Amino acid sequence: MEYNDNDYDYNDYPQHESNGSVKGLKIAIIILLIVLAVISFFFWKQVQELKRDQIGITEERDTLTNRLTVLLGQMGDLKVDNDTMNIALMHQRHIADSLLDRLKKERGWNYAKIKKYERELGTLRATMQGFVRQIDSLNRINQQLAGENMRYKRQITSLQLRTEAAEEMTQELNNKVKRASQLRARDVALLAYSKRNKLVSRAKQTEKLVTEFILTANEVAIPGERTVYVRVITPEADILGSPDGGRFTFAGESIPYTAKRVVDYQGDDLPVSIYYDITGLYAGQYTVMVYVDGQMVGQSDVILK
Numbered sequence: 001m002e003y004n005d006n007d008y009d010y011n012d013y014p015q016h017e018s019n020g021s022v023k024g025l026k027i028a029i030i031i032l033l034i035v036l037a038v039i040s041f042f043f044w045k046q047v048q049e050l051k052r053d054q055i056g057i058t059e060e061r062d063t064l065t066n067r068l069t070v071l072l073g074q075m076g077d078l079k080v081d082n083d084t085m086n087i088a089l090m091h092q093r094h095i096a097d098s099l100l101d102r103l104k105k106e107r108g109w110n111y112a113k114i115k116k117y118e119r120e121l122g123t124l125r126a127t128m129q130g131f132v133r134q135i136d137s138l139n140r141i142n143q144q145l146a147g148e149n150m151r152y153k154r155q156i157t158s159l160q161l162r163t164e165a166a167e168e169m170t171q172e173l174n175n176k177v178k179r180a181s182q183l184r185a186r187d188v189a190l191l192a193y194s195k196r197n198k199l200v201s202r203a204k205q206t207e208k209l210v211t212e213f214i215l216t217a218n219e220v221a222i223p224g225e226r227t228v229y230v231r232v233i234t235p236e237a238d239i240l241g242s243p244d245g246g247r248f249t250f251a252g253e254s255i256p257y258t259a260k261r262v263v264d265y266q267g268d269d270l271p272v273s274i275y276y277d278i279t280g281l282y283a284g285q286y287t288v289m290v291y292v293d294g295q296m297v298g299q300s301d302v303i304l305k
Contacts, residue, residue, distance in 0.1 A: 036269050060114045061103070068100050068121055075128060082292050084222055085134060092127055099124070134222070136150050138181065141220065181220045181267065185272075185298030188213040190232070190288040192281075192304055203281040203304040209240075213298055215263070215270040223266045229257040229291040235284025240276065250294060257291075 075093050106113065132196055149169055188211070194200045195207040212231045229248050232240040240258045247254045259276045281304060289299040 028259070061106075064117050064121060065100070065103050068103065068124075071121070071124060071128065072096050072100065079135075083257075084224075085143075090202065092124065096124055106239060108175070115236070138220070181222070182295055183218060183221055183226070183292045183297055184216045185213040185290045185292070186216050188288070188290060188298040188300040190286060190300050190302040192302060201303075201305055203283045205302060206281050207277065207279060209276045209278055209286070211259070211274045211276075211290065211300075213272055213290055215265055215272060215292070215297075217268050219267055221265070221267060224264070225262055226265045226292055227260055227262050228272060228274065229260045230290045231256070231291070232258040232274075232276065233287040235282070235286065240278060248291070250296070258288075 048268055067241075072093070075089065075096060099117070103117060151289055191210045191212060192200050192203075192206040193208045193210060194205045197208075203222060209232060215226075215228075227248075236238065239256055241256050242258055242260070246260065247256050247258070248260075249255075259273045259274050261272065263270060283305050285303045287299060287301045290297050
């Protein structure tokens with residue numbers, strides 16, 4: 001039998017091979033699409049979680065800001081006549097203002113920083129609660145004094161006496177409220193000493209002036225360190241100035257002092273002595289005035305011959 005090339009169909013085998021390649025390519029594309037879909041799903045899920053975390057952090061930040069703003073408002077509403085407490089309260093307001101400023105400027109927010117700011121806010125709130133308790137204590141004293149005022153009024157039967165006594169008692173009670181937390185000095189004395197620490201009465205012999213007094217006990221006053229100032233006025237109404245030219249604030253004005261001393265006052269009677277070296281005094285009356293917490297708490301005179 002003779003072989004004839006025209007009897008063979010060359011399209012038979014290659015056709016089967018081409019169909020198999022196309023089928024495999026389709027399967028590979030389907031697998032890639034599935035993998036891509038899974039990756040896209042997990043990426044979308046992660047993005048959603050990040051968005052939820054960011055929303056949560058933003059809400060926590062806004063809550064912190066609102067709580068701090070409310071706390072600042074509460075601090076602003078606190079009113080007290082005690083100078084020491086006012087200074088401490090102003091310091092805490094400055095801290096709160098600084099914290100609010102940092103909250104507004106913060107950019108890299110995360111839960112660790114949220115916790116840090118929450119701790120700082122908690123400390124401020126605890127401090128303010130301490131102020132509230134102290135102010136409540138002063139308010140209770142005011143209420144007791146107000147109760148005394150009412151009892152005095154009920155005891156007065158005459159209209160004229162009632163009116164006059166009510167005015168006097170009202171003024172007296174107001175003064176008591178202001179004085180409730182203020183310190184006072186008793187047994188104030190201005191003494192002159194010679195170079196050998198001997199008490200003298202002559203100006204020419206005087207080498208040192210000593211102011212002695214007792215800071216009286218006060219259960220309402222806040223214990224702690226106090227700076228006591230003394231001013232000595234000469235017979236010609238001049239002030240003996242301190243060597244460092246120091247000044248302090250009294251009645252809203254900056255005035256010079258003669259000498260000062262820091263003492264630790266704990267609510268009980270506290271003896272105090274303040275020394276001032278001086279020479280060249282002349283005869284006449286010398287007056288010493290004692291100041292604590294921005295108030296004059298006592299004075300005395302000495303006449304040197």
